[in-house]
Amino acid sequence: MDEHGGGQERQLFELGRLVKAGLTQPLGLMRPGGVGRILAVRSGEGDVERGLLEMGFVEGACIEVLHHGFLGRDPLAVRINQGMTVALRRGEANAVLVGPLLDQSTGAGSASRQEGPIS
Amino acid sequence: MTAGTLAVESFRPTRIALVGPPNSGKTTLFNTLTGGRQKTANYPGVTVERKSGLLKTPGGHPVEVLDLPGSYSLRARSPDEAITRDVVLGRQARETLPDALVCVTDATNLGQHLRLLLELRQLGRPLILVLNMMDIAQKRGCQISVEALSRQLGIPVVTTVAMRKSGVQDLLGQIDALLNRTPAAAGTAAIDDWVEPSPAAIRAYHREVERLLQEAVVREGAPERLTRRLDRVLLHPVAGPLILLALLFLMFQAVFSWAETPMDWIDGGMAGLQQWLSAHMEESLLKSLLVDGIVAGVGGVVIFLPQILILFLFILLLEDSGYMTRAAFLMDRLMSAVGLNGRAFIPLLSSFACAIPGIMAARTIAHPLDRLVTILIAPLMTCSARLPVYVLLIAAFVPATTVWGGIGLQGLVMFGLYATGIVGALVVAGVLRLTVLRGESQPLLMELPSYKWPNPANVLLGLWERAKIFMRRIGTIILSLMVVLWFLSTFPASPASATEPAIYYSFAGMIGRALEPLLTPIGFNWQIAIALVPGLAAREVAVAALGTVYALSGDEGAVTEALTATLAQSWTLATALALLAWYVFAPQCLATLAAVRRETNSWRWAAFMFVYLMTLAYLAAFVTYRVALALGGG
Numbered sequence: 001m002d003e004h005g006g007g008q009e010r011q012l013f014e015l016g017r018l019v020k021a022g023l024t025q026p027l028g029l030m031r032p033g034g035v036g037r038i039l040a041v042r043s044g045e046g047d048v049e050r051g052l053l054e055m056g057f058v059e060g061a062c063i064e065v066l067h068h069g070f071l072g073r074d075p076l077a078v079r080i081n082q083g084m085t086v087a088l089r090r091g092e093a094n095a096v097l098v099g100p101l102l103d104q105s106t107g108a109g110s111a112s113r114q115e116g117p118i119s
Numbered sequence: 120m121t122a123g124t125l126a127v128e129s130f131r132p133t134r135i136a137l138v139g140p141p142n143s144g145k146t147t148l149f150n151t152l153t154g155g156r157q158k159t160a161n162y163p164g165v166t167v168e169r170k171s172g173l174l175k176t177p178g179g180h181p182v183e184v185l186d187l188p189g190s191y192s193l194r195a196r197s198p199d200e201a202i203t204r205d206v207v208l209g210r211q212a213r214e215t216l217p218d219a220l221v222c223v224t225d226a227t228n229l230g231q232h233l234r235l236l237l238e239l240r241q242l243g244r245p246l247i248l249v250l251n252m253m254d255i256a257q258k259r260g261c262q263i264s265v266e267a268l269s270r271q272l273g274i275p276v277v278t279t280v281a282m283r284k285s286g287v288q289d290l291l292g293q294i295d296a297l298l299n300r301t302p303a304a305a306g307t308a309a310i311d312d313w314v315e316p317s318p319a320a321i322r323a324y325h326r327e328v329e330r331l332l333q334e335a336v337v338r339e340g341a342p343e344r345l346t347r348r349l350d351r352v353l354l355h356p357v358a359g360p361l362i363l364l365a366l367l368f369l370m371f372q373a374v375f376s377w378a379e380t381p382m383d384w385i386d387g388g389m390a391g392l393q394q395w396l397s398a399h400m401e402e403s404l405l406k407s408l409l410v411d412g413i414v415a416g417v418g419g420v421v422i423f424l425p426q427i428l429i430l431f432l433f434i435l436l437l438e439d440s441g442y443m444t445r446a447a448f449l450m451d452r453l454m455s456a457v458g459l460n461g462r463a464f465i466p467l468l469s470s471f472a473c474a475i476p477g478i479m480a481a482r483t484i485a486h487p488l489d490r491l492v493t494i495l496i497a498p499l500m501t502c503s504a505r506l507p508v509y510v511l512l513i514a515a516f517v518p519a520t521t522v523w524g525g526i527g528l529q530g531l532v533m534f535g536l537y538a539t540g541i542v543g544a545l546v547v548a549g550v551l552r553l554t555v556l557r558g559e560s561q562p563l564l565m566e567l568p569s570y571k572w573p574n575p576a577n578v579l580l581g582l583w584e585r586a587k588i589f590m591r592r593i594g595t596i597i598l599s600l601m602v603v604l605w606f607l608s609t610f611p612a613s614p615a616s617a618t619e620p621a622i623y624y625s626f627a628g629m630i631g632r633a634l635e636p637l638l639t640p641i642g643f644n645w646q647i648a649i650a651l652v653p654g655l656a657a658r659e660v661a662v663a664a665l666g667t668v669y670a671l672s673g674d675e676g677a678v679t680e681a682l683t684a685t686l687a688q689s690w691t692l693a694t695a696l697a698l699l700a701w702y703v704f705a706p707q708c709l710a711t712l713a714a715v716r717r718e719t720n721s722w723r724w725a726a727f728m729f730v731y732l733m734t735l736a737y738l739a740a741f742v743t744y745r746v747a748l749a750l751g752g753g
């Protein structure tokens with residue numbers, strides 16, 4: 001992890017700024033229609049964290065809350081990077097910290113790429 | 120290695136395993152590749168389905184293809200996923216390491232699916248990447264550079280449309296090319312060193328996938344709109360549950376009304392067979408065994424084949440279209456209240472046809488405790504084998520009047536019996552979760568795949584497999600049980616001075632009479648006690664047994680009619696209601712217990728289920744009987 005040290009420090013700084021400004025919230029508190037970018041995925045139990053990561057909840061991914069259940073607004077249906085939709089309970093969703101969707105977009109969420117050969 | 124063993128080795132077909140996340144199209148690809156030549160069995164020790172099939176590549180290589188359960192990662196979370204991991208790593212008992220892996224991914228969801236490929240690539244085994252669902256990707260205007268991806272990954276990459284024969288030619292070509300490149304050389308060092316990826320490793324895979332997509336995705340497709348629009352209705356907090364309810368209603372309507380005609384045919388066929396045997400065989404023990412034991416008993420179970428097939432048709436359609444996960448989504452909160460997982464909805468739904476396929480379907484539930492609870496309550500869902508008994512007793516004791524402006528009282532009682540089973544199941548689940556099966560519940564974390572038109576070939580092959588499994592069970596377990604029960608109810612023969620029907624003097628009669636004092640407090644007479652013994656094999660046999668006890672003869676229809684009249688005369692209402700209550704809970708089905716033993720790999724849980732259901736049945740019958748007596752139902 002050492003080679004990413006500098007990047008991580010910057011990320012942590014950025015995270016602290018957003019938290020202080022009150023711009024972050026756990027995914028578990030979001031309502032349908034809410035969008036954002038994942039800032040952190042942390043959970044006490046390693047397996048929940050790994051499970052979330054394996055389903056695509058990873059730092060930097062864009063998410064959109066689409067639906068919730070009819071009892072207690074649980075579970076949530078969340079779309080990741082405009083692709084896969086995942087159902088999860090609010091309990092687990094709280095392990096995901098979401099910040100505002102900044103316009104500089106990365107990864108699979110970006111609109112189009114023009115480089116590379118045509119298949 | 121001598122030349123001899125080499126020659127033998129080369130006769131063994133090359134083994135190729137299909138690996139990929141759920142819903143990437145593995146099974147569809149498998150069906151197209153192997154056609155009808157496939158074999159379904161179970162992995163030894165666990166009941167995860169093992170599907171394998173043979174094919175010949177265009178280059179003439181014989182290949183055995185293996186369809187593995189879907190998994191997002193080699194880190195297994197459920198018994199299903201553990202099989203995938205173990206087969207891929209060559210750790211599965213009685214399963215040799217596959218010669219090559221084919222990683223099947225959904226081209227419209229590469230951002231999520233390529234991670235598994237990266238995990239597989241670490242293993243250093245021959246590997247082909249399949250970008251499936253290319254038809255959908257193209258329709259959405261998505262462009263992927265196969266060459267760039269292949270160059271970056273250092274492995275062959277092909278695109279497919281899994282349900283079209285023409286859509287899998289590239290894959291067959293690549294398999295040939297791989298086989299011509301002397302495959303056996305691949306080492307297994309990386310496999311022996313494999314460890315579960317850590318959170319940091321998964322994050323690193325994510326970054327690598329990002330990089331690969333930057334290189335290889337020429338143009339991103341437009342996002343899916345249809346699924347979103349459909350979900351807005353189907354997952355709507357009010358409309359969603361109502362639609363689910365309507366679908367379930369339609370399903371049960373279909374199971375009971377569409378199945379009627381084919382069930383009549385089977386019934387007619389069996390009756391004809393019985394008559395033919397009666398007419399053409401001499402009076403002998405063999406004839407009795409064939410007519411009363413095997414044909415009557417097996418016929419009584421085969422008759423449910425149409426209902427089971429219709430139910431599975433619905434379930435397969437709902438699964439293949441992608442709706443099933445929505446049902447699990449809608450039901451999750453309700454079921455988590457009693458410590459169950461939304462995924463348990465599907466097995467429990469299957470249990471309305473028969474608890475056995477339901478118990479088998481529970482293997483998709485990852486968490487062992489969640490899975491066990493689901494298995495243990497599955498028999499409380501009213502299976503179709505209970506219907507003949509319900510119908511008989513309701514016809515005999517509940518007047519065919521209407522209440523509350525047009526609702527049939529008989530139908531209402533039937534509904535009440537179903538509802539009692541469901542409520543009972545929820546209560547039992549809650550209690551189990553608070554006592555013997557206490558522990559953390561499993562996170563839901565479930566993909567909601569995009570909707571698709573069900574693929575007819577998939578659905579038909581699935582139905583055919585269900586029918587085969589059901590018939591095989593009848594040919595083995597049920598047939599042998601029938602023979603045993605026939606023996607118990609035929610021997611010893613009645614004495615010359617007999618005043619009661621022959622079954623009274625048989626072993627079954629002795630068991631029944633021995634149980635009678637135990638059953639008197641809940642209002643059962645010796646006739647019921649005796650009928651319960653053969654009813655153990657399969658519930659519906661109890662109706663035929665009652666016919667025997669009351670010495671009625673004729674074909675099944677006539678017996679049922681005569682029984683209705685006889686019972687209405689000789690039982691009190693309280694007794695009838697107690698028997699109904701008994702039937703809601705009683706573990707009257709040895710085949711289910713055998714299934715539980717297989718699925719949990721222990722007799723302990725089968726025994727536990729038997730005891731708890733017996734206790735519940737006894738208590739329910741006792742309370743019903745006493746209350747009915749107190750209210751004047753004697």
Ligand SMILES: Nc1nc2c(ncn2[C@@H]2O[C@H](COP(=O)(O)OP(=O)(O)O)[C@@H](O)[C@H]2O)c(=O)[nH]1
Nearest residue numbers: 141142143144145146147252280281439571574
């Ligand atoms: N349009 C399209 N649909 C596909 C393709 N491959 C699979 N499907 C559908 O995708 C769904 C999931 O496929 P299935 O084979 O069950 O996936 P598995 O979970 O990986 O075994 C089914 O409804 C299939 O009919 C494909 O290449 N194109």
Ligand SMILES: [Mg+2]
Nearest residue numbers: 145146147189
């Ligand atoms: Mg499959």
